[in-house]
Amino acid sequence: MKPHPKRQVEMLEKLPEAHCPPTVQPSLFSPTILVVDDEQGMRNSLNDLLRMSGYDVTCAANGREAITLLANKRFNLVLLDINMPFISGQGVLDYIGEKKIDTSVIVLSGESTFDQATQALRKGAEDFLTKPFSPDDLLRNLTKILQKRQRRDEYLVIQKRLQGSEELHRFIVNSAPDLIYMLDEGGYFSFVNERVESLLGCQVDDILGRHFLELVFEEDRRKAEYAFQLQRKGQVGDKGIELRLRGKKGDDLRHVEVRALSIELNPVGVYTAGKRGNQGVVCTYGIARDIGDRKQTEALQRYQHYHDFLTSLPNRNLFDDRLDIALGQAKRSGGKLAVMTLDVDRFKKINESFGHLAGDEMLQSVALRLRKCLREGDTLARIGGDEFALLLPNVSSKQDADSIAQKILAISSLPVYHQNTELRITFSIGVALYPDHGEAKDVLLRHADLAMYRVKESGRNDFRYYSKDLRQNVSHTLDIENSLHRAICDNELRLHYQPQFDMATNKVTGLEALIRWQHPQRGLLPPSEFIPVAEETKLICYIGEWVLKQACKDAVVLRNRGLGHVRIAINVSPQQFDMEDFEETLLRTIKQHGLDTRFLEVEITENSIMRDMNKTMEILTALSAAGITIAVDDFGSGYSSLGYLHTLPLHTLKLDRSFVQNIAHAGEKNTIIDAILAMAKGLKIDFIAEGVETQEQHDYLLAAGCSICQGYFYSRPLEFNKLIPFLVSGK
Ligand code: C2E
Ligand code: CA
Ligand code: CA
Numbered sequence: 001m002k003p004h005p006k007r008q009v010e011m012l013e014k015l016p017e018a019h020c021p022p023t024v025q026p027s028l029f030s031p032t033i034l035v036v037d038d039e040q041g042m043r044n045s046l047n048d049l050l051r052m053s054g055y056d057v058t059c060a061a062n063g064r065e066a067i068t069l070l071a072n073k074r075f076n077l078v079l080l081d082i083n084m085p086f087i088s089g090q091g092v093l094d095y096i097g098e099k100k101i102d103t104s105v106i107v108l109s110g111e112s113t114f115d116q117a118t119q120a121l122r123k124g125a126e127d128f129l130t131k132p133f134s135p136d137d138l139l140r141n142l143t144k145i146l147q148k149r150q151r152r153d154e155y156l157v158i159q160k161r162l163q164g165s166e167e168l169h170r171f172i173v174n175s176a177p178d179l180i181y182m183l184d185e186g187g188y189f190s191f192v193n194e195r196v197e198s199l200l201g202c203q204v205d206d207i208l209g210r211h212f213l214e215l216v217f218e219e220d221r222r223k224a225e226y227a228f229q230l231q232r233k234g235q236v237g238d239k240g241i242e243l244r245l246r247g248k249k250g251d252d253l254r255h256v257e258v259r260a261l262s263i264e265l266n267p268v269g270v271y272t273a274g275k276r277g278n279q280g281v282v283c284t285y286g287i288a289r290d291i292g293d294r295k296q297t298e299a300l301q302r303y304q305h306y307h308d309f310l311t312s313l314p315n316r317n318l319f320d321d322r323l324d325i326a327l328g329q330a331k332r333s334g335g336k337l338a339v340m341t342l343d344v345d346r347f348k349k350i351n352e353s354f355g356h357l358a359g360d361e362m363l364q365s366v367a368l369r370l371r372k373c374l375r376e377g378d379t380l381a382r383i384g385g386d387e388f389a390l391l392l393p394n395v396s397s398k399q400d401a402d403s404i405a406q407k408i409l410a411i412s413s414l415p416v417y418h419q420n421t422e423l424r425i426t427f428s429i430g431v432a433l434y435p436d437h438g439e440a441k442d443v444l445l446r447h448a449d450l451a452m453y454r455v456k457e458s459g460r461n462d463f464r465y466y467s468k469d470l471r472q473n474v475s476h477t478l479d480i481e482n483s484l485h486r487a488i489c490d491n492e493l494r495l496h497y498q499p500q501f502d503m504a505t506n507k508v509t510g511l512e513a514l515i516r517w518q519h520p521q522r523g524l525l526p527p528s529e530f531i532p533v534a535e536e537t538k539l540i541c542y543i544g545e546w547v548l549k550q551a552c553k554d555a556v557v558l559r560n561r562g563l564g565h566v567r568i569a570i571n572v573s574p575q576q577f578d579m580e581d582f583e584e585t586l587l588r589t590i591k592q593h594g595l596d597t598r599f600l601e602v603e604i605t606e607n608s609i610m611r612d613m614n615k616t617m618e619i620l621t622a623l624s625a626a627g628i629t630i631a632v633d634d635f636g637s638g639y640s641s642l643g644y645l646h647t648l649p650l651h652t653l654k655l656d657r658s659f660v661q662n663i664a665h666a667g668e669k670n671t672i673i674d675a676i677l678a679m680a681k682g683l684k685i686d687f688i689a690e691g692v693e694t695q696e697q698h699d700y701l702l703a704a705g706c707s708i709c710q711g712y713f714y715s716r717p718l719e720f721n722k723l724i725p726f727l728v729s730g731k
Pocket of ligand 1: 498513514515526527528531544547570571572573633634690691692693710711712713717
């Protein structure tokens with residue numbers, strides 16, 4: 001039975017003035033309450049009471065109205081009368097449950113049957129008040145429920161934020177390009193990110209719980225174990241360690257660089273890096289970076305450093321190393337070894353008649369043939385354009401070397417074909433034996449060379465051993481050597497200058513200094529007559545110094561005549577470049593003449609560059625920093641890799657003359673020139689085409705985008721006194 005509504009209404013209206021019910025942070029949050037009661041007086045009283053307490057109240061006169069309101073608005077709390085006609089309070093509760101409406105319900109009932117109450121509470125009501133109830137009771141219970149709701153809502157917000165933040169972190173960790181892991185105290189994986197799937201082909205679950213050493217390649221395990229122990233002691237270096245990890249298949253190794261640090265997991269489950277309070281568990285947190293690409297590049301660079309690009313044979317660097325080792329062994333064991341230098345006969349002719357490309361192909365097939373004559377342990381290297389060197393570390397007698405040399409001569413006499421032309425490629429071979437013909441590396445190579453020159457002089461296609469009297473026989477060389485000494489003292493050397501033209505403006509931008517020898521008897525000699533001899537001795541360094549001084553003097557004259565914008569390029573021999581004080585002398589001389597460094601360019605060949613990359617880098621960096629520009633001379637004629645173009649401070653590429661000679665017609669494409677030009681452009685390096693002799697060559701180069709040209713087509717090298725009028729007239 002319902003209590004008399006009047007009584008309940010009176011009770012509610014008896015609310016004392018000073019009564020100040022505990023509210024739920026009304027300033028932040030004004031809870032919405034739905035009052036559902038079919039007694040109008042009751043509704044009004046509740047409405048007044050709750051509004052006075054700061055709530056936002058809506059009333060419904062029956063179950064249907066309540067359902068409509070619940071469907072359209074959010075209420076924090078519902079005060080629900082149970083006994084109503086048509087749709088009862090239980091019906092409203094059913095609707096709330098069915099629709100999963102997020103609200104709290106306090107059931108108000110005139111009947112305090114246990115059944116009614118349990119049924120309502122089971123359906124989700126949070127409290128049950130039996131009419132009549134005091135306003136205090138109502139407000140207290142209501143506030144308690146609303147506060148609980150508020151706490152729950154706040155908790156849910158935090159929970160959601162945490163979840164979002166955890167998802168973000170998980171995403172960051174899993175999409176990291178590196179493998180991120182955590183090891184427990186014993187070195188077992190307690191965490192690993194998903195990168196492990198692409199790196200090692202394993203699932204995260206396959207890894208968790210496994211010991212880290214199981215993933216490390218056997219040969220690297222000691223290193224890994226040692227590093228792990230160090231990390232645990234807190235001794236972490238700045239550098240990571242490089243390890244090889246095994247992929248799932250077992251035979252696929254991955255190079256990684258691991259950086260790790262020990263962290264302490266304290267008793268409340270928080271990790272602290274670096275700190276050791278001695279209460280927690282020491283774990284390891286680490287990152288392993290895939291350095292496969294870097295390893296591959298390093299391997300390639302190492303290969304390029306030791307191999308010839310064209311034939312894939314060892315180059316001079318590797319040959320030198322192997323010869324050093326072989327000499328050391330021979331010295332210890334008292335054994336012998338042989339060094340041979342092999343030069344392709346008349347290779348220049350092949351190059352000239354068939355072109356550079358055909359020459360390259362020829363060298364490749366020659367290399368293949370030579371390889372067939374070798375035994376295991378022998379080293380065949382390409383040490384120059386058409387020059388090969390052979391090291392035979394295991395020769396017990398002269399006969400051994402004889403038979404190899406004969407084999408080479410026999411095999412090379414078989415014809416090779418180039419575009420239906422039959423060619424015979426023969427060799428001149430010089431041999432020097434250790435210890436009979438010398439004990440040091442340089443001596444052996446020089447003596448083998450001398451013997452080889454002798455073969456060339458006496459008709460080629462043969463081999464010869466070094467002997468003492470050979471030295472006297474190369475009298476021509478000695479002659480030049482002696483008289484060159486005199487030439488330097490007697491001022492017989494001259495510098496001629498060949499202008500370099502800007503193709504767009506037709507103006508001279510630079511000059512190449514080219515040496516001549518005004519021989520008292522033989523007249524003006526070109527460098528080919530004496531530079532090779534000078535390069536065999538230290539003389540080239542004196543000549544180089546002379547050239548530098550003369551070029552500086554001439555540059556001063558040019559500057560004083562208002563022609564200071566024209567830069568002078570000087571040629572530097574490999575021996576000169578190798579000198580200890582090369583850069584120092586260069587910079588000092590320029591300074592002594594009061595010149596600016598930008599008036600000078602240094603031309604060096606690829607061979608000089610490749611001899612000792614570290615040293616080259618050091619010298620060129622110093623020169624470049626001082627303002628001197630550097631040109632690679634005869635570019636493309638060497639056999640080296642192109643890797644150095646990226647790393648060294650270079651300013652100009654001088655395309656070798658042979659490429660320009662191959663230009664037949666302006667319309668015909670020359671892919672090599674185009675490719676080199678494109679590369680120079682890409683690297684932002686200037687480009688000079690050398691040896692331009694014809695209009696066709698000029699036209700082709702102009703169309704191809706070449707910027708600077710040098711050659712007889714524009715001007716031959718000029719004496720200095722003819723140069724000034726030439727420059728003045730062309731200014
Ligand atoms: P390089 O450095 O390649 O010099 C270019 C050579 O090509 C010069 O020969 C030049 O006269 C020649 N030349 C220029 N235009 C044409 C052309 O249109 N057609 C043809 N066929 N040749 C052309 P040059 O003066 O006989 O010098 C020969 C080599 O001697 C130089 O080759 C350089 O390696 C060396 N050389 C010259 N002067 C010096 C020097 O002062 N010091 C050193 N170490 N070497 C020098
Ligand atoms: Ca040059
Ligand atoms: Ca050149």
